[in-house]
Amino acid sequence: MPDAGVTTYSRAQVVLHWSIALLILVQFLAHDGMEHVWRAFRRGQEAAASDIPMAYMHVALGLAVLVLACWRLWLRGTRGVPPVSGMEHPALQLLAKATHFVIYALIFLLPLSGIAAWFFNVAGAGLAHVLGKDILLYVVLLHTAGALFQHFVLKTDVLRRMLSLRQA
Numbered sequence: 141m142p143d144a145g146v147t148t149y150s151r152a153q154v155v156l157h158w159s160i161a162l163l164i165l166v167q168f169l170a171h172d173g174m175e176h177v178w179r180a181f182r183r184g185q186e187a188a189a190s191d192i193p194m195a196y197m198h199v200a201l202g203l204a205v206l207v208l209a210c211w212r213l214w215l216r217g218t219r220g221v222p223p224v225s226g227m228e229h230p231a232l233q234l235l236a237k238a239t240h241f242v243i244y245a246l247i248f249l250l251p252l253s254g255i256a257a258w259f260f261n262v263a264g265a266g267l268a269h270v271l272g273k274d275i276l277l278y279v280v281l282l283h284t285a286g287a288l289f290q291h292f293v294l295k296t297d298v299l300r301r302m303l304s305l306r307q308a
Contacts, residue, residue: 174198206251225296
């Protein structure tokens with residue numbers, strides 16, 4: 141049962157947050173090799189040898205995101221998270237909760253849809269993966285804007301809590 145008195149994120153929660161963020165950023169920036177290999181596969185062609193290592197890296201990093209996301213969700217469930225600042229309008233609090241929910245859902249659904257497409261050739265899984273990637277990009281931008289709004293406009297410690305490794 142999560143601790144109701146949690147006031148900071150644990151070191152593990154902060155490291156997992158930024159590790160997953162970094163892995164997702166790499167996936168966004170270095171996805172061309174996977175796209176080329178996937179297109180060749182779908183057309184029954186042989187992929188360029190130079191693209192294959194990038195495709196395997198994409199698969200490995202996607203699996204890493206899934207494992208780290210499981211660990212992060214387990215920590216969230218067992219340790220809990222700090223409460224929101226309470227300075228936001230209830231509509232903004234709802235938006236923040238919805239944004240977090242969508243991010244969590246996508247950091248699970250994207251690797252799972254990628255696995256379904258890549259390893260099991262499940263019809264529609266590749267399309268779901270690409271659409272999910274696009275949605276994740278916009279939701280992460282909204283999440284980032286929210287954190288910056290919290291920090292610079294509302295002057296809360298939300299961003300500082302996720303930047304500091306000095307927690308317990």
